[in-house]
Amino acid sequence: MGLSDKQKAVADEYIVTLDKTKSYLKYYKSVKKRETAYAAASRLFEKPAMKAYIEERMKALDEEMIAQQREVLRFLSAVMRGETKEAVLIGQGNGRQSIGDIDVSMKDRIRAGELLGKRYGLWTEKVDLDGGVAITFIEDVPLDD
Structure with missing residues (x-):
């Protein structure tokens, strides 16, 4: 019902x-x-x-x-490419301020690139752990141990 x-x-x-x-x-x-x-x-x-x-x-x-994965990746990409602006306060004199837009700083663009690189595994060391070792499971262990 x-x-x-x-x-x-x-x-x-x-x-x-x-x-x-x-x-x-x-x-x-x-x-x-x-x-x-x-x-x-x-x-x-x-x-x-x-x-x-x-x-x-x-x-x-x-x-x-809540931001979805694609939205986060798009935002980070836009920051890295310098397509976004950052709001800052600009002094006008006599204690007055206005809000202006400036380009995102280079350190923020680099950080966005690092986060994207981590997401895509660009800087991980890939180690081949294939040692050819066989794993054996023993199932006949007595219950009283």
Whole structure:
């Protein structure tokens, strides 16, 4: 059984406030007593469909807010190539400042290149450990040892 639009709204409100009772009272205004709302909210949030909906919404929010691998690699590449600018404060005199853009420093560009190089394994020493040694597993060890 799925959730109603009102129940989904309660879940969305809970994601923002992290208060089950407050979220419940916002959409179920006919409940007058806080104790009654607390009990009803507890029952609602125990439903498997409600738990699944909240988990799904949290995952979607994480995907929107957390940088993905491609995004990080694009950013590092843009910094390394000098395609990005850095915001700095520029003194205007009499204690006033404005924000201006300058090219990213060379040390930051080099660091971005190092991070990309690490990602692609450009500076790792590759050691061949193939020694031709056979590994033997012994499974007849007595249990009392």
